[in-house]
Amino acid sequence: xxxxxxxxxxxxxxxxxxxxxxxxxxxxxxxxxxxxxxxxxxxxxxxxxxxxxxxxxxxxxxxxxxxxxxxxxxxxxxxxxxxxxxxxxxxxxxxxxxxxxxxxxxxxxxxxxxxxxxxxxxxxxxxxxxxxxxxxxxxxxxxxxxxxxxxxxxxxxxxxxxxxxxxxxxxxxxxxxxxxxxxxxxxxxxxxxxxxxxxxxxxxxxxxxxxxxxxxxxxxxxxxxxxxxxxxxxxxxxxxxxxxxxxxxxxxxxxxxxxxxxxxxxxxxxxxxxxxxxxxxxxxxxxxxxxxxxxxxxxxxxxxxxxxxxxxxxxxxxxxxxxxxxxxxxxxxxxxxxxxxxxxxxxxxxxxxxxxxxxxxxxxxxxxxxxxxxxxxxxxxxxxxxxxxxxxxxxxxxxxxxxxxxxxxxxxxxxxxxxxxxxxxxxxxxxxxxxxxxxxxxxxxxxxxxxxxxxxxxxxxxxxxxxxxxxxxxxxxxxxxxxxxxxxxxxxxxxxxx
Amino acid sequence: xxxxxxxxxxxxxxxxxxxxxxxxxxxxxxxxxxxxxxxxxxxxxxxxxxxxxxxxxxxxxxxxxxxxxxxxxxxxxxxxxxxxxxxxxxxxxxxxxxxxxxxxxxxxxxxxxxxxxxxxxxxxxxxxxxxxxxxxxxxxxxxxxxxxxxxxxxxxxxxxxxxxxxxxxxxxxxxxxxxxxxxxxxxxxxxxxxxxxxxxxxxxxxxxxxxxxxxxxxxxxxxxxxxxxxxxxxxxxxxxxxxxxxxxxxxxxxxxxxxxxxxxxxxxxxxxxxxxxxxxxxxxxxxxxxxxxxxxxxxxxxxxxxxxxxxxxxxxxxxxxxxxxxxxxxxxxxxxxxxxxxxxxxxxxxxxxxxxxxxxxxxxxxxxxxxxxxxxxxxxxxxxxxxxxxxxxxxxxxxxxxxxxxxxxxxxxxxxxxxxxxxxxxxxxxxxxxxxxxxxxxxxxxxxxxxxxxxxxxxxxxxxxxxxxxxxxxxxxxxxxxxxx
Numbered sequence: 001x002x003x004x005x006x007x008x009x010x011x012x013x014x015x016x017x018x019x020x021x022x023x024x025x026x027x028x029x030x031x032x033x034x035x036x037x038x039x040x041x042x043x044x045x046x047x048x049x050x051x052x053x054x055x056x057x058x059x060x061x062x063x064x065x066x067x068x069x070x071x072x073x074x075x076x077x078x079x080x081x082x083x084x085x086x087x088x089x090x091x092x093x094x095x096x097x098x099x100x101x102x103x104x105x106x107x108x109x110x111x112x113x114x115x116x117x118x119x120x121x122x123x124x125x126x127x128x129x130x131x132x133x134x135x136x137x138x139x140x141x142x143x144x145x146x147x148x149x150x151x152x153x154x155x156x157x158x159x160x161x162x163x164x165x166x167x168x169x170x171x172x173x174x175x176x177x178x179x180x181x182x183x184x185x186x187x188x189x190x191x192x193x194x195x196x197x198x199x200x201x202x203x204x205x206x207x208x209x210x211x212x213x214x215x216x217x218x219x220x221x222x223x224x225x226x227x228x229x230x231x232x233x234x235x236x237x238x239x240x241x242x243x244x245x246x247x248x249x250x251x252x253x254x255x256x257x258x259x260x261x262x263x264x265x266x267x268x269x270x271x272x273x274x275x276x277x278x279x280x281x282x283x284x285x286x287x288x289x290x291x292x293x294x295x296x297x298x299x300x301x302x303x304x305x306x307x308x309x310x311x312x313x314x315x316x317x318x319x320x321x322x323x324x325x326x327x328x329x330x331x332x333x334x335x336x337x338x339x340x341x342x343x344x345x346x347x348x349x350x351x352x353x354x355x356x357x358x359x360x361x362x363x364x365x366x367x368x369x370x371x372x373x374x375x376x377x378x379x380x381x382x383x384x385x386x387x388x389x390x391x392x393x394x395x396x397x398x399x400x401x402x403x404x405x406x407x408x409x410x411x412x413x414x415x416x417x418x419x420x421x422x423x424x425x426x427x428x429x430x431x432x433x434x435x436x437x438x439x440x441x442x443x444x445x446x447x448x449x450x451x452x453x454x455x456x457x458x459x460x461x462x463x464x465x466x467x468x469x470x471x472x473x474x475x476x477x478x479x480x481x482x483x484x485x486x487x488x489x490x491x492x493x494x495x496x497x498x
Numbered sequence: 499x500x501x502x503x504x505x506x507x508x509x510x511x512x513x514x515x516x517x518x519x520x521x522x523x524x525x526x527x528x529x530x531x532x533x534x535x536x537x538x539x540x541x542x543x544x545x546x547x548x549x550x551x552x553x554x555x556x557x558x559x560x561x562x563x564x565x566x567x568x569x570x571x572x573x574x575x576x577x578x579x580x581x582x583x584x585x586x587x588x589x590x591x592x593x594x595x596x597x598x599x600x601x602x603x604x605x606x607x608x609x610x611x612x613x614x615x616x617x618x619x620x621x622x623x624x625x626x627x628x629x630x631x632x633x634x635x636x637x638x639x640x641x642x643x644x645x646x647x648x649x650x651x652x653x654x655x656x657x658x659x660x661x662x663x664x665x666x667x668x669x670x671x672x673x674x675x676x677x678x679x680x681x682x683x684x685x686x687x688x689x690x691x692x693x694x695x696x697x698x699x700x701x702x703x704x705x706x707x708x709x710x711x712x713x714x715x716x717x718x719x720x721x722x723x724x725x726x727x728x729x730x731x732x733x734x735x736x737x738x739x740x741x742x743x744x745x746x747x748x749x750x751x752x753x754x755x756x757x758x759x760x761x762x763x764x765x766x767x768x769x770x771x772x773x774x775x776x777x778x779x780x781x782x783x784x785x786x787x788x789x790x791x792x793x794x795x796x797x798x799x800x801x802x803x804x805x806x807x808x809x810x811x812x813x814x815x816x817x818x819x820x821x822x823x824x825x826x827x828x829x830x831x832x833x834x835x836x837x838x839x840x841x842x843x844x845x846x847x848x849x850x851x852x853x854x855x856x857x858x859x860x861x862x863x864x865x866x867x868x869x870x871x872x873x874x875x876x877x878x879x880x881x882x883x884x885x886x887x888x889x890x891x892x893x894x895x896x897x898x899x900x901x902x903x904x905x906x907x908x909x910x911x912x913x914x915x916x917x918x919x920x921x922x923x924x925x926x927x928x929x930x931x932x933x934x935x936x937x938x939x940x941x942x943x944x945x946x947x948x949x950x951x952x953x954x955x956x957x958x959x960x961x962x963x964x965x966x967x968x969x970x971x972x973x974x975x976x977x978x979x980x981x982x983x
Contacts, residue, residue, distance in 0.1 A: 056590050060811045062583065062691040063570040063592060065724050095807050097854075099831055106810030156815070285854035287863060290695035290804055291687075292725050 020214045020252065022245045023222055024174035025128075026184065030166050030197045031135060031205040032075045037162035038134040039066030039109060044164070046203055050157035058162035060104030065291050068093075070301075072164035073116070075196040076132045077297055077305035079166055080117030082194050082313055083127045089297050091116045091131075093289040098282055101156055102136040109134050110167075112286045116295065122190060123315050125183050126171040132295075137161035166196075172211065172222065177241035181234050184208060189314045189337040201233050210241050213258070214248045223248070224258040228272065231265050240265035244272055310339070317342055325349075325361035334369070341368055344381040344388055352392025364395045370409065374416045385419030386412070394422040406480030407431040434482045441474075441482060445490045448473035460495045467491060502527050507561050507656040507709040508736070514559035521560025522547045524655075525604065528562055531653045532607045537629045537638075539648040541567050542575050543607035548599075556602025558716060563603040564654035566645050567611050569595050569700070570689040578691040579611040579641075581624040582838025583818040592689025593721045594658065594700045601716035606654050609644030613840045614809060615665050615693040617641050618912035621903055622842045629899075630673060632937055636896040639669030639912070645703045646673040650968075656704045656713055660690055662697045663797050664891075664916030667928035670703055671891035671940020674930045674968045676957070677703045678710045679916075681947045682923030683728040686721030692808040694801035695726075697920050707929060707958040711736050714950065730948055737951075737958035742778040745956055748785030748884035753915045761894045763934030768890045771931040771941050774963045775888070780956075785880045785887065789872040793918040794910060796873070799853045799866035800921075805843075806850030812838060845906065874922040881946045886956055889915045891928040891940030919944045927957050930966040938968065 037044055040057035056064035080087045094112035111131035120127035138160045142153040168187070174180045188199045188206060199206040208231060213223035228244055231237040243265075248258050263272040312320075318336035321327040327335070335342045345368055352359040368381070371391060375384045382388075394411055397403045403411065403426055411422050411431060426432050434441050448470045449456045458466035467488065474487045502524055505513060513519035525547035532543045544562075552560035565571065568578045570588035577583035595605065612622040620628040620643025628643040630636040631651035638647040642659025646669035649657050659666045661679035670677025678701045685700040692698060702713035715734040721727045749772065754760065760768070772782050814820035814834030821833035839847070853862035880887060892912055902909045919926040919942075926944035933939065941960070945953045 056588070059816065061570075061588060061590075061817070062576070062578070062586070062811070063588070063687075063689040064590075065688050067723060067725050097807055097810060099810065099813060101813075101815050101827070104811060104816060106813060107807050283856045285807075285851065285856070285859075287803060287807070287854050287859070290726075291692075 019217055020249045021217045021219075022175055022177075022241075023172045023213045023215060023225075024176075024180050024241060025172035025211045026168075026170045026174065026180060027209045027211065028168040028170075028184070028187065029135075029207040030079075030168065030191060030199060032072050032164040032166060033195070033197050033205075034069055034071045034075065034164050036069060036071075038069050038072055038132070038164035039162055042162065045159050046205075048159055050155070050159060052159060054158045054161070058104075059158055060106075066109055066289075068292060068295060069164055072132060073295065073297070074301060074305050074308070075164070076116045076130065076166055077302060078194050078196055078309055079168070079191065080120065080130055081302075081305055081309060082190055083117070083120030083122050083130065083168075085117035085120030085127060085130060087117050087297055087302065088114060090114070091295045091297075093132075093292045093295065094286045095289050096284045096286055098284060100136070101154065102139050102161070104137065104158065104161060108136065109289055109292070116297070123183060123186050124179075125173045128169040128171050130166055130168050133165050133167060135160050135163035135165050172213075177238045177245060180210065180241050181238040184234065184237065185337070186315050186333075193314050193339050194309055204232070207232065208237055210237065210244075212241055212244045212248065214245060214252065224260050226258065226260065227262045229262060229264055229275070231267075233267070236265060236267045239267070239270060240272065243270055247272065314339070314342075321361075321365075325365075327362060327365050331362075331365050335365065340380045340382055341372065344368070347382075348388035348392040348395075351387075351389040352396055355389075355392065356396050358399065359392060359396055360399065363399060364392060367391055367395055367412070370412060371416070374413060384416065386415045387419070390415055390420070390422050397422060397426065401483060402426070403432060404481055404483055406475065410480065431479075431481055434478050441478075441486060441490060444474045444477050444482065445470075445487065445494060447477070448491070449494060456495055459491065503531065503652050503655075505655070506705050507558075508712050510561050510655055511557070511559035511712070514561070521552060525560065525562050525606070528606055528654060532564070532648070535648070535653055537631055537634070537647045537651055537653070538626055539609055539628050539638075539644040539651070539653060540564070540607045541577070541579075541610050541625050541644070544605055548604045552602035552604070556600075558598065558601040558603035558712070560602050560604065561655050562606035563598055563713070564606045564609050564645055564648045564657035565595055566642050566657070566659045567608045568615055568660050568691045568693075569608075569658070570691065571595055571605060571608065574605065575608065576691070577624065577818075578615070579613040579623040579625060580812075580838065580840070580843070581819060582812045582835070583691075584624075584838075586818045588689075590689060592700075593686035593723060594717045595689065597719075598658070598713070598716055603713075603716070607648075609642070609648055609654075609657060609659075611644055611659075612641035612665075613843050614691065614805070615641040615660055615662055615698075616805070616842050616846055618664065618668055618909055619897070619899075619902065620644065620647075620669070621899065622840055624840065627899055630896045632674065633896065636898050636937070637672065637901075639672035639892070639896065641665040641669075642677070642703060643669045646670050646675060646677065649673070649675050649703050649705060656702060656709050658700055658713070658717070659703050660693075660698055660700050661916075661920065662693050662699075662801060663920045664913040666701045666703060667916050667926060667940065667942060668892050668912055670928045671930070671942075672896040672938065674933075674938030674940075674966065675703055675705060676707055676710045676927065676929050676961075677701065678714060678927040678950075678953075679919070679925060680714065680718060680950060681728075681730075681925045683726050684718045684730055684925070684948070684950070686719075686724040686727045688721055688723040688727075692804075694804040695808060696804060697797075697801060699920075707927075707954055707961045708736055710927065710957075711954045714954075718950075730950065732951075734954070735951055737954045739955040739959040740778075740962065742775055742780035742956060742959050745775075745780040745886065746884045747772070747775055747780050747782045748880055748887045749782060750787040750790060750880070750887055750889060751784050752787050752790040753889045753918070759893050759911065759914075760890055761934070764890050764892070764894060764939050767932040767934055767939040768941060771960065771964060772888065775960060778959055778963055782888075783884075785884055787873070787876045787880060787887075787918060789869060789876050790918045792869050793873055793921055794914060796866040796869040797913070797917045797921060798849065798910060799862050800870060802846040802850030803853045803863050803866075804850065806847045806854065809839075809843065809847055814838075842906070870921045873918055877918075877922045877924060877944075877946070885945065886949075886953065887944045889942045889944075891915060891942040895934050895937035895939060915942060923947060925950050925953055927953050929957050929961050929964070930968055931960075931964050932966065938966075
């Protein structure tokens, strides 16, 4: 199927117009999972009653001063190390000045020309910079608009104010809406696994804006970009970028120009509306924050950050699963992006290979989603009754055709409930594969042929599609224990259609 | 009763410890005086001494302290002299005030000041001007004018203020008392309503140098709530020096020559003090601070730039004045700030906003920071061959109310001799060095960072030699009779 036939919003098909190439950069804000706020001792919270975690500093009261949260700095350094960034031994905080009720000092303490981290990479996208800053308060508006303009009344909840944030800015290395979504998933899992954030878009601990432009394929110049805001889920991110790419290409094709502006994505309508230019026309008047001294990253802090990182990051692990173990890219990410699954898988693989060197990683890996489905998608298999050794044993039995795939699923169900040794369960429950004629398979096949003479006649005449009901009969009668391949062989043999 | 009020802070504390003085009685006596203040020095006066008497071993022994309105004091009005903080009572107390309270100096009252510490005459206050106790037709200096006038008139045993470009030293000079601006970072700024964060410092305003040392001792020290605060190398000793043997005093040509416009009467007292210093064994020589003449220009970019950000939080949303309207958020901001800030504050917010604006930052703020670095280097060089620098504190004595309000630039020149030390972050003290036409003249001593003990020793020796006739009864009388000439 070509892209031209894709329905609007169809995932991944970026462009009906192959002559244009999208160029996308992301700007990501991540709330850090520190115990306390960026510049004061108030607890970082979510969902607590409004204004219950505040103090003179995060309320911006006269005379209050900021003090840098060293844990947040360490998290920032960990992120920098995970992205292989250059980490500044000395960086600066600046004041970013603007008036808004969610910004009680009327400036945000952020970093400007000397950020904590620079020039890194995550997967196929280069990281421009990573810097530390503080979150704003949360505004709630009463009124139809749901926004401050036209609100009957507005409240400010300062619980969020001062929550530590890192801002991550990528280079414009992304070339499709789908890639943006995939890459952001990798970023989320990286940050989750290094333990610095909950990275939950629905709760706002991960927020992403996108800079989008398009250019003729083959061109190396950047087109005029627009900035997209408010894409508060992975799906909306992809939809928003896709819609913007299509809008820009439409403009260019019609001989019009893209105007540099900030657009607000409305997930309900899928539309992009420009933010009022007044809200945009900021001169932030950055200058070095005189209430803070330069931020120093000592070798000790750097070492502590390094120490706290996991031995292997999820993207690296996915690459290893794919290249060394032969897993599909999708399966590799599925496992690597949940550390507990990947750990379980690797433990099972080690146990299985110890028992029998012929265990195929791909086959074993295919059992993990089934296990997850049975224990519940949020559960950790390492804490289930199914030991990695048992799962590997089951996979090996399937491979050795000692148990059919269907019967193995039943064994797995029993393992999940009672634990134990799969071989024992197979024996106890009589779930072993019926793989030979003399084991009664021949008799079952004959009963199937007798039960459905029409199907048998069609197969005899060479219509192999008709074999399904016959195989189904055998499988049903054998409670799934029959070896499907052998059943097919025997039916064909009996009906002279081999 | 009035004898009680003649005692310096240190002497009163000693009397309390000797059992000769009840600190609650002292508090009541001062409270009564402060409440009857005719100089407009106080904006708020405590009802009475704190419910719990001071600990018997408390070093400041219950001797009350007057505190500039700029310091936040829990539950007590703290407006920084501004209408925009009308009715504001902070939920917390500034570190410096809390430290003094812990050391046994309860809050006597809050003192008037130029709005947000912007001014040199105390005429920029929402509470109206403070009068100089030496002559009630004249200004007390500023911005800590209320603290200076209160101490000079004997309405408080001692006081604290803040100094950004001279706001402790200049009013101390104009009121004939001692005022000390510590090394930047020596006192915590936590709870001090910010004017220019990289310059603001708290310090004592006292009747004599010993009191300044004693009060300062209990103000300084690193505060984990202020990242720019530091511990001094050691505790502040009470000064004892009787001479200046071997002390090398430098007189910077740039600050004492014709450029600063030093009045003849001031120059005379200053030079007389230098001769006294030589008599005490000091060497006095001219030195050079080549970039000091640019200090005021740099200061009037850096301080307003920082102020423009520091004062942006006063937007009517959460506390203080709010002027609502039906025209939405921006209009509320504009009306509130339009009504709440006085003209000098508005002027500096405009200046600072401009200096930080895109396209002008390098030319203004960037250049000013370079000048600041040069000035600090000048001082470092001078302190290679001199122990202390000495200048007049202010080019002139107390001027008449209204004399300079129409000309901001003339007003800014008040700080000609004090601003360079602020930019360099070094400590400086002003002591009275005599009268000129019946008005006090101040002498400024400045030393390298953290040289407070050395500075206090020299000031102490000079103070004794000068023998300034400004004892509390005289000052009290001056307050009562409207000044003497």
